Amino acid sequence: MRVSIGEVALYFDVDGSALAPDGDRMRERPTMLLLHGGPGADHSLFKPETSALTDVAQLVYLDQRGSGRSDRGGPSDWTWTRWADDVAAFCQALAITRTVLVGSSSGALVAVVCAARHPGLVAGLVLDSALGMPTTLDETLDVFEGRGGPVAREAARRYLGGDRGDESTAAWREHCLPLYGAVGAGSDLAPRIARARVNNDVQLHFQGGGCGPAEMAPYGADITCPVLVLAGEHDPVSPAAGAQRLPAALPNTDVAVHVLPGVGHSVLRQAPGEAAALIREFVKGLDPAA
Numbered sequence: 001m002r003v004s005i006g007e008v009a010l011y012f013d014v015d016g017s018a019l020a021p022d023g024d025r026m027r028e029r030p031t032m033l034l035l036h037g038g039p040g041a042d043h044s045l046f047k048p049e050t051s052a053l054t055d056v057a058q059l060v061y062l063d064q065r066g067s068g069r070s071d072r073g074g075p076s077d078w079t080w081t082r083w084a085d086d087v088a089a090f091c092q093a094l095a096i097t098r099t100v101l102v103g104s105s106s107g108a109l110v111a112v113v114c115a116a117r118h119p120g121l122v123a124g125l126v127l128d129s130a131l132g133m134p135t136t137l138d139e140t141l142d143v144f145e146g147r148g149g150p151v152a153r154e155a156a157r158r159y160l161g162g163d164r165g166d167e168s169t170a171a172w173r174e175h176c177l178p179l180y181g182a183v184g185a186g187s188d189l190a191p192r193i194a195r196a197r198v199n200n201d202v203q204l205h206f207q208g209g210g211c212g213p214a215e216m217a218p219y220g221a222d223i224t225c226p227v228l229v230l231a232g233e234h235d236p237v238s239p240a241a242g243a244q245r246l247p248a249a250l251p252n253t254d255v256a257v258h259v260l261p262g263v264g265h266s267v268l269r270q271a272p273g274e275a276a277a278l279i280r281e282f283v284k285g286l287d288p289a290a
Contacts, residue, residue: 002069005089011069012090013043013061016054030123030283031096032057033087035064037105037131037266039078039211040202042068045104045192049272056280057100062090064110068197078205079212084113088121100283102126104266105238106206109214116219124286125227126279129235129265132216133242134249143236147179156236164207176236180265183234192269220249227255228282230275232263256282 002009019026034050036043043061053059063070065086066078087110091099101122103111108130115122137160145153152175159172180189205211227250231243240259247255258278263270 003090003093005086005093008065008071008073008086010065010071010086010090011063015051015059015061016057018058030057030286031060031099032283033060033062033091033096033099033101035062035087035101035103035107035110036067037103037107037129038067038198038202039064039083039106039110039206040067040199041193042196042198044068044196045266046268049268050102050276052272052276053279056283060094060096060099062087063197064107066199066202068199072199072201075201075205075210078202078210080109080113080214081117081212083110084117087111087114088118091121097121098123100124100126100286102128102268102279103130104128104268106131106214108132109216112216112219112223115225116222119222119224122225124225124282125223126230126282127227127246128230128268128275129232129238130216130229130243130246131238132214133238134217134245135239135242139239139241140236143234143239144176144179147183147234147236148175151175152179162207164204179236182232182264182270183262216246217249221252223250224253226282226286227253228278229255229257230267230278231257231259232265232267232270233259233261234263235265237265 002011036045042063064083065073101111108127109132141153144156155171155175158168229243231240260271267275
């Protein structure tokens, strides 16, 4: 389905019901809005694992502006703030008044920016393998080296340092992308990317800094809703060290951090059972009055 917000139409999909039969009444379930990573990928990266959460919430998957089946718009609008404001406009169009935002990778940064700019909309944040946590390039390179040796560290150093030449890109794909997966399991990212609709122009825009600074810190003091952080112990993209520092960067709310052993980038994908259990408890603990 698509809905218009201003000059663009955004694609979304829905899994599960907002109203569930419960004896002699219909019980209202919270809405969980899922924000994909990339940036420039699409909502299919979440599927099928997150469907398990339909027992506690109605899931709404959104393709962000420029991504998937949504309208592309223009590069000037491929920014964290525009994507965050799009989320608020999307919720307004569908009369979603309180939602739990679930963001993965770059989608987690979009979720944080949205919660900071539109605090009345967001009941809670679930941040999975989040981009923008307080970490360093050296910590990222250390994880790459720990998992793939010096060759992976050098490939990551070149590619993340801005070298997008054919040789550097080939080395990144060979030595680094497989390390996104769980330890010893390889990466299942390739088939997921193959079936996703990916806008490489958004990726290049992001890599060139066009989306704005990929940092949560400027928004941290404005986050007041509860936050659940899921991190992989062996995530080379969003190192767990950054997740451990995140509570200090979000001083005005409760932050629960869970680092899952043996997991790489995307806890939701690689440890779906554990992630679902933690999210269920988080959702059940949110203030119903909110």
